[in-house]
Amino acid sequence: MEPEFWLERWQQSQIGFHQAEPEPLLPKHWSALHLSANSTVFVPLCGKSLDMVWLAGQGHKVIGNELSQIAIDDFFAEQDLTPEVRTVPGFTIKSAGPYELWCGDFFAMPAIATRNVTAIYDRAALIALPPAIRKLYATKLTELTHGTAKTLLITLEYDQSILPGPPHSVPGKEVQDLFAINWQVTELICEQTLTLSPKFKQHGLEYVDQSVYVMSPRTNEPAKAATK
Numbered sequence: 080m081e082p083e084f085w086l087e088r089w090q091q092s093q094i095g096f097h098q099a100e101p102e103p104l105l106p107k108h109w110s111a112l113h114l115s116a117n118s119t120v121f122v123p124l125c126g127k128s129l130d131m132v133w134l135a136g137q138g139h140k141v142i143g144n145e146l147s148q149i150a151i152d153d154f155f156a157e158q159d160l161t162p163e164v165r166t167v168p169g170f171t172i173k174s175a176g177p178y179e180l181w182c183g184d185f186f187a188m189p190a191i192a193t194r195n196v197t198a199i200y201d202r203a204a205l206i207a208l209p210p211a212i213r214k215l216y217a218t219k220l221t222e223l224t225h226g227t228a229k230t231l232l233i234t235l236e237y238d239q240s241i242l243p244g245p246p247h248s249v250p251g252k253e254v255q256d257l258f259a260i261n262w263q264v265t266e267l268i269c270e271q272t273l274t275l276s277p278k279f280k281q282h283g284l285e286y287v288d289q290s291v292y293v294m295s296p297r298t299n300e301p302a303k304a305a306t307k
């Protein structure tokens with residue numbers, strides 16, 4: 080998707096992906112990463128997700144990245160926080176309390192942004208991207224975290240011929256192809272989800288499969304690019 084697609088969705092408040100409560104799979108599976116409370120967690124394509132609030136509640140520092148300034152401003156306003164603002168080329172960075180949110184294009188993020196990151200949380204980030212971009216996403220994520228961050232990844236799988244994304248269907252094989260070179264990828268669960276946005280039901284999909292993966296770095300050596 081072009082950046083304009085997402086910016087427009089935020090401008091028009093068409094944000095059906097945003098959840099009014101933290102994602103229930105997050106508290107259920109986060110402990111699988113075995114992180115210390117003071118770890119720094121990177122949340123790519125973060126929107127104004129309340130999952131960041133849950134992560135901060137565990138004692139984590141949260142680095143988020145999001146294209147839309149509206150999303151970031153909403154997040155801080157809804158948390159009753161007034162952020163400090165600084166800029167680096169291509170990014171406006173707003174920070175308050177445990178949050179540091181980078182507004183700008185994920186694919187242009189500098190490695191300095193994520194230098195202290197030891198974990199990644201991806202809900203509705205990989206699956207927001209079309210197939211041709213997902214390899215670039217995996218490569219950039221690996222590069223940003225030097226291939227050393229433990230990751231919790233949530234994906235959906237359904238018949239993409241019935242409904243075009245986003246959210247896109249990302250099968251387990253593709254997750255392996257994208258990440259297994261640098262991470263050991265383990266599927267924790269795959270279950271049908273009924274908590275779907277209305278457009279799935281409008282297209283006759285009563286449920287879709289939702290998977291949760293934990294990905295552990297294979298090595299502390301420099302990351303390799305995905306080959307797919």
Ligand SMILES: C[S@@+](CC[C@H](N)C(=O)[O-])C[C@H]1O[C@@H](n2cnc3c(N)ncnc32)[C@H](O)[C@@H]1O
Pocket residue numbers: 082085086096097098123124125126127128144145146147150183184185186202203204207245
């Ligand atoms: C499906 S939403 C998910 C948001 C969040 N993860 C959540 O769970 O609510 C995808 C988000 O990615 C953002 N986004 C899309 N492309 C991006 C890019 N290249 N860089 C940064 N953010 C991007 C969009 O603005 C949108 O807020």
